[in-house]
Amino acid sequence: MKIILFGLLNSLLFFTSCASEKKTKLVVVLVADQMRPDHFSRFSKLYSGGLKWLMDNSLSFQNAFHQHGYTATGPGHFAIGSGMYPGPAGVLGNSYYDRELGKVVNCVEDPDALPLGGEGKGRSFSRYNNKAVGDFLKDVYPKSKVISVAGKDRSAIMLAGNNPDLVLYYNNIDRFITSDFYADSLPSFIDNFNNKLNLQSYRDSLWTKLLPDSLYLKHSREDNFSGEIDWYHVQHDAINNKKTYSDEYEPTFPISFDKNHDPGQELMGTPWFDKVLIDLSKMIISEEEMGLDENPDIFFIGLSAMDYIIHNYGPFSQEAMDYFIRLDIQLNELFKHIDNEIGLENVEFILTSDHGGLPLPEYLPKLNLSGGRINRENLNEAFSWIDDEISEQFDKNLYYRDWSNFYFFHEKLKKKEFIPEDLEKIIKKYLMMVDGVKNVITKKEILSSNDTDHISLRLKNMIHVKKSADVFVLLEPGYLYRNPHGTSHGSPYDYDAHVPLLFAKKERDRKVISLHTETVDIAPTILNLLNVKLNNSFDGKALPIR
Numbered sequence: 376m377k378i379i380l381f382g383l384l385n386s387l388l389f390f391t392s393c394a395s396e397k398k399t400k401l402v403v404v405l406v407a408d409q410m411r412p413d414h415f416s417r418f419s420k421l422y423s424g425g426l427k428w429l430m431d432n433s434l435s436f437q438n439a440f441h442q443h444g445y446t447a448t449g450p451g452h453f454a455i456g457s458g459m460y461p462g463p464a465g466v467l468g469n470s471y472y473d474r475e476l477g478k479v480v481n482c483v484e485d486p487d488a489l490p491l492g493g494e495g496k497g498r499s500f501s502r503y504n505n506k507a508v509g510d511f512l513k514d515v516y517p518k519s520k521v522i523s524v525a526g527k528d529r530s531a532i533m534l535a536g537n538n539p540d541l542v543l544y545y546n547n548i549d550r551f552i553t554s555d556f557y558a559d560s561l562p563s564f565i566d567n568f569n570n571k572l573n574l575q576s577y578r579d580s581l582w583t584k585l586l587p588d589s590l591y592l593k594h595s596r597e598d599n600f601s602g603e604i605d606w607y608h609v610q611h612d613a614i615n616n617k618k619t620y621s622d623e624y625e626p627t628f629p630i631s632f633d634k635n636h637d638p639g640q641e642l643m644g645t646p647w648f649d650k651v652l653i654d655l656s657k658m659i660i661s662e663e664e665m666g667l668d669e670n671p672d673i674f675f676i677g678l679s680a681m682d683y684i685i686h687n688y689g690p691f692s693q694e695a696m697d698y699f700i701r702l703d704i705q706l707n708e709l710f711k712h713i714d715n716e717i718g719l720e721n722v723e724f725i726l727t728s729d730h731g732g733l734p735l736p737e738y739l740p741k742l743n744l745s746g747g748r749i750n751r752e753n754l755n756e757a758f759s760w761i762d763d764e765i766s767e768q769f770d771k772n773l774y775y776r777d778w779s780n781f782y783f784f785h786e787k788l789k790k791k792e793f794i795p796e797d798l799e800k801i802i803k804k805y806l807m808m809v810d811g812v813k814n815v816i817t818k819k820e821i822l823s824s825n826d827t828d829h830i831s832l833r834l835k836n837m838i839h840v841k842k843s844a845d846v847f848v849l850l851e852p853g854y855l856y857r858n859p860h861g862t863s864h865g866s867p868y869d870y871d872a873h874v875p876l877l878f879a880k881k882e883r884d885r886k887v888i889s890l891h892t893e894t895v896d897i898a899p900t901i902l903n904l905l906n907v908k909l910n911n912s913f914d915g916k917a918l919p920i921r
């Protein structure tokens with residue numbers, strides 16, 4: 376009863392504060408890749424454009440988390456687009472071992488799909504049989520448009536679901552493409568846009584800081600910081616697919632394109648990519664006449680460049696800060712365009728992220744945190760000891776190891792009357808010897824656990840009973856496999872799971888809400904906002920927005 380009353384009171388409060396809001400004709404979902412909530416709070420005084428507008432006109436959920444353990448791009452975008460935990464739905468990672476095919480697959484791999492609109496990979500949602508938020512919308516409003524664009528293929532595809540009107544992703548060469556899973560041909564305005572991109576013109580570009588140095592020192596750490604990638608001096612040996620670093624380590628502004636590569640291959644890791652993506656988004660909104668009729672539309676925009684920049688320099692870097700200052704400007708352009716075309720009062724904006732991320736391990740002590748990088752030699756040694764002991768005591772080829780995930784060949788084990796627990800013991804024995812490994816945990820242990828702490832729940836939500844690996848490694852908080860430079864994400868810990876979540880509309884009163892929310896709540900909330908009756912296929916719940 377208490378809970379119901381609390382819920383009722385909450386809804387009443389929201390209703391009264393936003394009684395005058397106009398009916399939503401378009402929902403714009405911005406998914407920023409690897410954005411942490413502190414990218415709002417730390418730079419809030421510096422924003423004057425789109426990010427400021429989002430802050431000032433939004434309900435901001437301060438305790439929003441991805442409630443699944445493997446916090447990566449594919450699973451994160453899936454949770455946002457589908458309102459379901461990724462594991463039970465079969466989204467095991469950005470790539471994972473497919474037991475039926477006997478090989479590692481990309482999460483949006485589709486052997487039947489061909490690229491459309493240019494060179495690249497044909498990708499699709501065909502590996503999954505659930506519906507996503509756009510599919511449910513179209514069940515009720517068949518004329519609604521669902522469009523998804525992103526730098527990364529998996530980002531655009533996981534958000535879009537089964538039956539979108541248009542999915543576009545960058546081919547890492549020269550243009551935005553789709554696959555024949557989605558369409559027979561690309562709209563001609565996309566071809567025109569692609570043909571005018573002229574990415575060669577970026578070749579001599581230098582990424583310099585937009586604001587005075589003093590502001591970067593105030594809001595970020597120093598520019599030259601150990602652990603950042605020294606992109607300017609990195610040398611790519613394309614033939615041997617190797618990177619070497621020059622002796623002089625100086626990971627500082629200005630940052631240029633690697634002269635050994637074509638600018639189109641590197642564009643997605645630079646702030647210039649957002650300009651291209653936002654220009655494309657503006658064009659799509661106009662050409663597809665989004666948000667103009669009574670059938671509500673959804674437009675997903677995946678900001679993928681951010682992920683590369685934060686991976687390379689860390690979330691507290693000056694590079695990340697400068698990126699966000701530029702994003703603030705780009706989003707302002709987008710919102711101005713939407714205001715002209717549709718009217719901001721008719722549009723609901725959502726901003727969230729597919730995962731958070733760890734500060735550079737080298738910077739953790741400054742934040743009074745501990746961590747480090749896993750020693751690759753030690754890890755590989757442990758892997759080879761495991762292989763040796765299992766093949767000596769049992770047999771060879773009893774499992775497939777995808778990085779640190781062990782997929783047992785169960786039929787083979789059964790036939791030979793080997794007990795999985797005996798293999799697990801050997802795997803645990805050696806991996807627990809690696810510095811930074813907190814636990815080696817089996818699928819059975821995860822699924823049978825009755826613990827209800829967030830870490831246990833997140834681990835459970837990354838598991839598919841049949842498809843998942845049998846043994847996983849859980850690193851200590853603050854530890855990374857990435858070595859020697861850059862940072863990453865992927866753990867079930869809060870720094871990887873905690874993301875921004877804002878619902879913004881013109882003249883909505885800014886409100887900060889501390890309620891625990893999950894990214895699987897976003898899809899049912901969108902449908903609720905659009906007055907689409909919810910079914911019970913979601914793991915999330917509709918949040919009180921109006």
Ligand SMILES: [Zn+2]
Nearest residue numbers: 408448682729
């Ligand atoms: Zn990501």
